[in-house]
Amino acid sequence: MYVLFSVEDVTRYFGRFKALDNISFNVDNGEIVGYVGLNGAGKTTTIRICVGVLRPSSGDVVVDGYSITRQKREASFQIGWVPELPIFELNEKALDYFVYLAGYYGLSKDEARRLGKELFEQVGLSKFMNRRLKHFSLGMKKRFALAVSMINDPRNFFFDEVLNGLDPKGIAFFRDLVKIFKREGRAVLFSSHILSEVENIADKVVFIHKGRIIAVKSIDEIRSMARPALVIRVSNPDDKLAKILEKYGDVRVKGDKYILFYKEQPDKNQILRELIDNGYEVEEFRTARTSLEKVFFRLIGMEAGEK
Amino acid sequence: MKRSLVPVIYDFKRSFLRISTLVLLVVFIVAGVALSYLSYTMISSLAGPVRTIGLLVIDNSHVTVYGIAYDFAGKPLHDATLIFLSSSGQKILETKVSGTYKLEFNLPTNTSINRVKIISNGRSLVLPVFGLQPPDVKPCVYYYATYDAFPMSEAGGVLGFSFNETSRTGTLLAFSLLIIDKSSGEASLQVVAVNTSRSDLKPHLTLLVGSAKISHEPPAPYIYLSKHPINAEYHALTIDKNIVTTTVKYNPEDNYIIVLIKGSDKAAVINVNRLQPAKSFMVGSMLSSSGLTLFLNFFPIVFLYLAYVMLAKPKATGALEFILARPVTKWDLYMTRFLSGVLVALVSSAIFVVALDIASLVLWGITFSPYVSTVMFLALFVGLTAWYSFCYMIASGIKGSSGYLAVSIVLYLLFAMFWGLIVFLIMMSTGMGISTSGAESLSYKINLFNPIKISDLILYYMRLHYGLISPISWINPAIVASVSIVWIIAPFIIGYLLFKRD
Numbered sequence: 150m151y152v153l154f155s156v157e158d159v160t161r162y163f164g165r166f167k168a169l170d171n172i173s174f175n176v177d178n179g180e181i182v183g184y185v186g187l188n189g190a191g192k193t194t195t196i197r198i199c200v201g202v203l204r205p206s207s208g209d210v211v212v213d214g215y216s217i218t219r220q221k222r223e224a225s226f227q228i229g230w231v232p233e234l235p236i237f238e239l240n241e242k243a244l245d246y247f248v249y250l251a252g253y254y255g256l257s258k259d260e261a262r263r264l265g266k267e268l269f270e271q272v273g274l275s276k277f278m279n280r281r282l283k284h285f286s287l288g289m290k291k292r293f294a295l296a297v298s299m300i301n302d303p304r305n306f307f308f309d310e311v312l313n314g315l316d317p318k319g320i321a322f323f324r325d326l327v328k329i330f331k332r333e334g335r336a337v338l339f340s341s342h343i344l345s346e347v348e349n350i351a352d353k354v355v356f357i358h359k360g361r362i363i364a365v366k367s368i369d370e371i372r373s374m375a376r377p378a379l380v381i382r383v384s385n386p387d388d389k390l391a392k393i394l395e396k397y398g399d400v401r402v403k404g405d406k407y408i409l410f411y412k413e414q415p416d417k418n419q420i421l422r423e424l425i426d427n428g429y430e431v432e433e434f435r436t437a438r439t440s441l442e443k444v445f446f447r448l449i450g451m452e453a454g455e456k
Numbered sequence: 457m458k459r460s461l462v463p464v465i466y467d468f469k470r471s472f473l474r475i476s477t478l479v480l481l482v483v484f485i486v487a488g489v490a491l492s493y494l495s496y497t498m499i500s501s502l503a504g505p506v507r508t509i510g511l512l513v514i515d516n517s518h519v520t521v522y523g524i525a526y527d528f529a530g531k532p533l534h535d536a537t538l539i540f541l542s543s544s545g546q547k548i549l550e551t552k553v554s555g556t557y558k559l560e561f562n563l564p565t566n567t568s569i570n571r572v573k574i575i576s577n578g579r580s581l582v583l584p585v586f587g588l589q590p591p592d593v594k595p596c597v598y599y600y601a602t603y604d605a606f607p608m609s610e611a612g613g614v615l616g617f618s619f620n621e622t623s624r625t626g627t628l629l630a631f632s633l634l635i636i637d638k639s640s641g642e643a644s645l646q647v648v649a650v651n652t653s654r655s656d657l658k659p660h661l662t663l664l665v666g667s668a669k670i671s672h673e674p675p676a677p678y679i680y681l682s683k684h685p686i687n688a689e690y691h692a693l694t695i696d697k698n699i700v701t702t703t704v705k706y707n708p709e710d711n712y713i714i715v716l717i718k719g720s721d722k723a724a725v726i727n728v729n730r731l732q733p734a735k736s737f738m739v740g741s742m743l744s745s746s747g748l749t750l751f752l753n754f755f756p757i758v759f760l761y762l763a764y765v766m767l768a769k770p771k772a773t774g775a776l777e778f779i780l781a782r783p784v785t786k787w788d789l790y791m792t793r794f795l796s797g798v799l800v801a802l803v804s805s806a807i808f809v810v811a812l813d814i815a816s817l818v819l820w821g822i823t824f825s826p827y828v829s830t831v832m833f834l835a836l837f838v839g840l841t842a843w844y845s846f847c848y849m850i851a852s853g854i855k856g857s858s859g860y861l862a863v864s865i866v867l868y869l870l871f872a873m874f875w876g877l878i879v880f881l882i883m884m885s886t887g888m889g890i891s892t893s894g895a896e897s898l899s900y901k902i903n904l905f906n907p908i909k910i911s912d913l914i915l916y917y918m919r920l921h922y923g924l925i926s927p928i929s930w931i932n933p934a935i936v937a938s939v940s941i942v943w944i945i946a947p948f949i950i951g952y953l954l955f956k957r958d
Contacts, residue, residue, distance in 0.1 A: 197777070200781045201780065201781060202777040202780045202781050203958055204958055221783075221784075221785050222783040222784065222785065222788075223783070225781065225782060225783040225784070226783045228781065230781045232774075232777075232778065234774065236773060236774035236775050236777055236778045237775055237778055238770055238773075238775045239775075241470075245466075248466070249463060249466040249467075250778075250779065250782060252463040252466060253463055253779070253782035253783060253784050253788075254782065254783060294778075297778075301783075
């Protein structure tokens with residue numbers, strides 16, 4: 150593994166407002182990094198700086214050894230970006246606009262048209278090449294941005310809330326694509342509000358809150374932070390039930406459910422047998438795990454507590 | 457790193473081939489030509505392209521007239537009506553003539569011919585009839601000519617030959633030299649001659665026509681009679697008929713054309729620089745005033761809109777950011793979109809000038825000289841580019857696209873629509889009036905502060921070429937070039953400084 154791009158001590162002000170406060174993290178080759186934070190935390194600002202459309206007030210982003218601030222052209226050659234919003238000139242036809250953008254990579258019209266058809270096929274837009282972008286759905290616009298981001302076959306991808314507004318098919322498409330990118334040794338940074346997807350795809354998660362990186366955790370670390378639990382619901386609960394369960398771990402009662410946070414991996418069959426033997430009619434018995442969302446909020450809470 | 461011109465070409469195509477650009481270009485070309493044609497017909501009905509020159513020989517009451525009716529390109533007029541009028545306005549004779557004409561009629565008793573009216577295609581000119589001899593001489597010769605009525609394109613005069621001072625008989629020759637094309641040195645010569653020593657009035661002489669470069673500027677504006685021989689390369693023309701029309705070639709480098717009868721000591725010396733080819737003058741000045749003004753005042757709307765679609769709108773929607781994520785710097789992007797607008801200015805200016813040229817060829821049968829075409833093209837190109845640069849700067853500095861539209865439309869109205877009023881008010885406040893040469897100079901100075909009217913400074917050279925304006929001492933090519941460059945470059949640089957801010 151080696152570092153493909155690194156965000157180095159980046160600070161960004163908008164007027165007097167500090168949107169990013171000295172943030173740093175790396176993304177290695179073949180690594181999928183989730184970028185998680187609340188609205189306004191600084192995710193999009195970070196990505197805009199990474200792709201070179203916004204200059205940092207200080208710090209730098211180095212992409213494949215090229216500084217995005219000092220070697221913009223070279224660095225941009227290594228970058229693919231799918232922005233959160235469809236920010237194109239929407240009156241243009243998809244393939245024409247693709248050819249226009251490909252011109253900035255030095256492709257001739259013929260080369261660009263050939264590549265455009267190929268990439269539109271890959272992203273599922275081959276039937277819509279001559280349609281104006283303003284007639285595209287949100288998902289199609291994101292696929293178009295993806296096709297454009299692949300013009301130069303870059304090794305680094307930045308997906309900003311790419312799953313927002315997509316139907317399940319679109320989400321699955323991007324999820325599968327990211328996995329392919331990983332196999333191909335590319336680096337992917339993607340911000341998302343759909344934390345379950347981040348959890349499913351990412352190797353590492355960077356947590357940002359109020360412009361500061363509050364944690365960078367591998368997915369294994371996050372899993373270890375998550376406390377496994379059993380959710381139990383019986384039709385005839387009584388005072389004795391909590392005492393039985395406390396033998397296996399901490400118990401919390403939430404409505405008609407008993408949640409057992411166990412310390413060690415228990416024999417679930419034994420717990421279930423004991424409940425039945427004690428005359429309880431078990432209606433629900435399932436494993437639950439603390440979500441990334443909860444980890445995130447726990448981290449935010451810690452951050453607030455530390456302060 | 458490999459760079460490509462594809463984005464510039466593509467942006468140019470998107471800008472130029474958009475319906476709004478093409479429709480407005482066609483509309484202003486058609487409107488420009490139509491307006492010019494209207495102005496042309498109005499002016500030509502006043503000054504008239506109808507030409508004639510003639511000699512009347514009156515022997516007792518018998519009148520013999522030799523003459524030529526021609527248009528302002530020197531070609532014969534086939535549908536002219538000639539009316540001879542007495543001093544009281546009485547119609548003595550009305551007749552149709554075609555090209556060269558010989559008329560014979562008797563004069564009513566106690567009537568003298570005072571004026572000649574020529575009518576063609578609804579245009580008419582009334583010409584005074586001048587006596588060339590004392591009225592008691594018989595036969596007595598009179599002449600009339602249009603070059604006195606409309607002298608900006610032709611010059612002429614009367615030359616005498618083998619004149620018997622006692623009987624006052626001999627050959628009298630009236631000629632008119634019409635400049636057709638200065639660049640190739642082409643003129644049309646109309647000659648009418650009568651030999652009153654002979655009963656058939658037939659002349660027999662050799663006319664010499666030549667040109668020379670004379671450094672000393674003679675006092676007369678168009679033509680003067682020289683009593684001294686002038687060294688020149690002469691072409692001999694035998695005049696053995698009463699009417700001769702011919703085309704004369706002269707050296708375009710020369711500034712004077714000399715016409716003299718071989719054996720005579722008097723030569724008519726014509727200052728070519730004071731003459732303008734009539735047709736191109738009229739058409740050129742019409743096109744250059746009404747047609748160009750219309751285009752220059754209204755076509756900038758296209759560039760206001762282009763700066764909106766190329767910069768203001770994509771900047772506001774974030775579309776420029778998406779492009780900026782490509783291997784380009786902000787400078788590259790700013791430059792690319794600016795260049796595409798400049799290309800639109802270049803191509804539309806060229807198309808407009810070529811269209812006017814074709815229109816003038818079709819409607820009037822003349823083409824502009826390369827000088828006039830170049831000046832027109834430069835004026836349009838510089839004016840449109842300066843205005844685009846100015847709008848581009850506004851688009852760079854203002855965040856919202858609607859804010860851009862509001863500011864640029866207000867400035868357009870100021871620079872294109874209300875500027876004349878501002879100039880007028882400034883002139884009035886200085887107590888200068890509007891028709892003095894100082895006022896003209898001040899008007900050009902005020903226009904220095906207007907990106908649209910900067911083209912006016914370039915058009916000054918065309919107006920000067922057509923003699924529509926007196927020379928203004930402070931205007932010279934260096935100033936015109938500097939001001940044009942500043943109006944293009946300065947907004948471009950300020951715009952970039954605004955654009956590169958995040």
